Amino acid sequence: xxxxxxxxxxxxxxxxxxxxxxxxxxxxxxxxxxxxxxxxxxxxxxxxxxxxxxxxxxxxxxxxxxxxxxxxxxxxxxxxxxxxxxxxxxxxxxxxxxxxxxxxxxxxxxxxxxxxxxxxxxxxxxxxxxxxxxxxxxxxxxxxxxxxxxxxxxxxxxxxxxxxxxxxxxxxxxxxxxxxxxxxxxxxxxxxxxxxxxxxxxxxxxxxxxxxxxxxxxxxxxxxxxxxxxxxxxx
Amino acid sequence: xxxxxxxxxxxxxxxxxxxxxxxxxxxxxxxxxxxxxxxxxxxxxxxxxxxxxxxxxxxxxxxxxxxxxxxxxxxxxxxxxxxxxxxxxxxxxxxxxxxxxxxxxxxxxxxxxxxxxxxxxxxxxxxxxxxxxxxxxxxxxxxxxxxxxxxxxxxxxxxxxxxxxxxxxxxxxxxxxxxxxxxxxxxxxxxxxxxxxxxxxxxxxxxxxxxxxxxx
Numbered sequence: 001x002x003x004x005x006x007x008x009x010x011x012x013x014x015x016x017x018x019x020x021x022x023x024x025x026x027x028x029x030x031x032x033x034x035x036x037x038x039x040x041x042x043x044x045x046x047x048x049x050x051x052x053x054x055x056x057x058x059x060x061x062x063x064x065x066x067x068x069x070x071x072x073x074x075x076x077x078x079x080x081x082x083x084x085x086x087x088x089x090x091x092x093x094x095x096x097x098x099x100x101x102x103x104x105x106x107x108x109x110x111x112x113x114x115x116x117x118x119x120x121x122x123x124x125x126x127x128x129x130x131x132x133x134x135x136x137x138x139x140x141x142x143x144x145x146x147x148x149x150x151x152x153x154x155x156x157x158x159x160x161x162x163x164x165x166x167x168x169x170x171x172x173x174x175x176x177x178x179x180x181x182x183x184x185x186x187x188x189x190x191x192x193x194x195x196x197x198x199x200x201x202x203x204x205x206x207x208x209x210x211x212x213x214x215x216x217x218x219x220x221x222x223x224x225x226x227x228x229x230x231x232x233x234x235x
Numbered sequence: 236x237x238x239x240x241x242x243x244x245x246x247x248x249x250x251x252x253x254x255x256x257x258x259x260x261x262x263x264x265x266x267x268x269x270x271x272x273x274x275x276x277x278x279x280x281x282x283x284x285x286x287x288x289x290x291x292x293x294x295x296x297x298x299x300x301x302x303x304x305x306x307x308x309x310x311x312x313x314x315x316x317x318x319x320x321x322x323x324x325x326x327x328x329x330x331x332x333x334x335x336x337x338x339x340x341x342x343x344x345x346x347x348x349x350x351x352x353x354x355x356x357x358x359x360x361x362x363x364x365x366x367x368x369x370x371x372x373x374x375x376x377x378x379x380x381x382x383x384x385x386x387x388x389x390x391x392x393x394x395x396x397x398x399x400x401x402x403x404x405x406x407x408x409x410x411x412x413x414x415x416x417x418x419x420x421x422x423x424x425x426x427x428x429x430x431x432x433x434x435x436x437x438x439x440x441x442x443x444x445x446x447x448x449x450x451x
Contacts, residue, residue: 050348071354081345084367094353140353 001061001072001147001180002026003047008056012042017204019043019056024197026061029174029181031191031212034201040184041078043201044150047182048075060148075150078184080137087128087136088121094144108143115169116162130157138166142173149173151183155190167194188231192216200224237399238407242426245403248316248390249383252323253331257376260332265361267336268343279336285329290322294392297322301393314395319403322389327379334378338371339364369441377438384431404430 003024010017017039024030032040045051047058049066060069074094083090088109095105116139120132128136134157141149151170155163171194173179185191191198191212198215200208200223208221219225267275299305301313301321312318346367350360365372387405394401396410404427411420 048352050352070351073352075352081342081349083346083349083363093355097354097356097359144353 001069002059003148003180003182004059004062005047006057006059008043008046008058009054010042010046010051011054012039012051012204013037015039015204017042017046019206022199022206022209024180024182026180027174027178028196029170029183029194030197030199031195032182032184032199032201033186033188033191038201039204040201041152042204044075044152044182044184045077048073048150050075050077072146073148073150074141074144074146076137076141076152076154078152078156080133080140082125082128082133082136084124084126086122087118087125087132090125090136091121091139091143094140098144108145112139112143112169115165131159131162134158135162135166138169142169145173145177145179147177147179149179149181151181153184153186155185155187163190170194188228200227238423238426240399241402241404241407241423242430244316244401245384245405245427246430248319248394248403249323249380252320252383253327253376253380255320256324256328256331256379257372260328260335260375260379261372264332264335264339265364268339268364269347269360279333282329282336283333286333288326288329290326290386290388291392293322293326294389297325297389297393313393314397314401316394316401318393319390319401322393323383323386326386326389327383330382331375331379334375335372338374339368342367373438373441377435380434380438381431384427384434 003022005019005022005024008017008019008022015037032043034040042051046053049070057064058066060066060072063069083093085093092105092109095108100108116135118135120128125133125136134154138151138154141151154170155166158166167190170181170183174181183191183194185194195212198208198210198212199206200215200219200221202223208215208219208224210219215224216228219228267279297318298313301307301310301318303313312321343364346364347360350363355363385405387409390401390403391406391409394403394406396402396406402410404423407423408420408427411417411423
């Protein structure tokens with residue numbers, strides 16, 4: 001699914017998300033980088049219509065009416081709401097809403113079992129650890145297999161092994177289903193490993209948007225240059 | 236026998252009033268929790284201030300409403316259990332409503348957005364919020380019932396404390412105390428206390444154990 005944003009304005013905290021034009025390519029993985037408060041999450045939530053925009057237009061495959069495309073978009077929020085039921089029930093909830101029968105649901109779940117050790121599936125989801133909760137939230141949106149997947153720091157609470165498996169899962173979803181994936185991350189290396197395109201945001205604006213290789217080897221914006229240099233030193 | 240009748244009347248009036256008030260609190264609560272409109276905060280503050288309404292004042296309002304010259308006077312409802320139920324319903328509705336809205340408000344929008352994002356409809360959202368906020372709802376209902384069963388001013392005014400008809404535990408205690416029959420008053424007082432404990436224990440058990448929510 002292609003996303004085209006035009007004249008987007010959204011006031012948040014003390015800043016204004018202000019995006020003149022932005023085209024998120026269909027079938028690609030796009031990483032959004034930026035410092036805290038730069039508008040990454042607000043942008044993602046505006047795309048998912050969780051936050052109402054103050055001005056501007058967002059087109060989903062050329063369609064502006066969100067109601068017509070809402071069932072083609074899934075978002076994993078930074079602090080996902082996990083329901084007071086088993087982890088498995090949380091994961092299959094969306095599939096039940098879509099009217100899938102038990103056999104199809106089981107078949108769908110099986111596809112995702114190779115990525116994680118899911119021995120917590122029958123535990124109450126509210127009693128899970130941070131990493132397990134993140135896996136439930138991610139699987140809950142992944143199993144829906146919608147054309148647009150928006151992920152807000154999906155690996156923030158995961159250990160290294162789970163992070164790598166999550167990245168494999170994201171790549172596989174993108175390859176197998178041609179899903180457009182937009183991922184907000186603070187991890188430069190994750191963006192390097194996962195993304196086809198990288199967006200860098202600062203104070204509510206997109207200050208760099210380019211192919212991954214170009215972004216890391218030849219950034220145009222001075223702030224991005226500084227940011228990459230600093231992370232090279234820290235490495 | 237008289238005491239049994241008093242206990243039954245008390246439970247009938249207070250449980251019915253709590254049930255009706257809870258039903259309307261839930262319906263209005265869902266509307267307030269899921270819709271954003273200009274005067275929302277003002278309405279919630281208004282209902283909040285009604286929680287402190289003195290029962291005798293509510294009794295007076297219902298009395299005026301149902302008395303011979305009042306708008307509903309022709310139905311002869313004054314000094315009946317109906318009048319007592321009406322007074323208690325109006326008294327406990329703001330308590331249940333504001334407690335419910337305040338407690339659920341922090342999660343309602345998140346539940347709604349998550350449910351709709353997953354493809355759920357309004358009925359799915361209602362099912363989810365009732366399950367997710369069962370504890371908060373039961374807490375509000377329990378508070379409403381506690382207020383109803385222990386209330387004396389309003390039921391005395393609109394019920395009339397008629398023996399065998401509208402006499403409830405609280406009005407019986409007030410009457411027997413004024414007559415100097417402390418033995419009867421204390422006995423019914425103990426029964427009232429036990430019933431309050433039992434009903435609250437049942438409602439508490441209905442809430443179930445709350446799992447430790449993991450926040451990050």
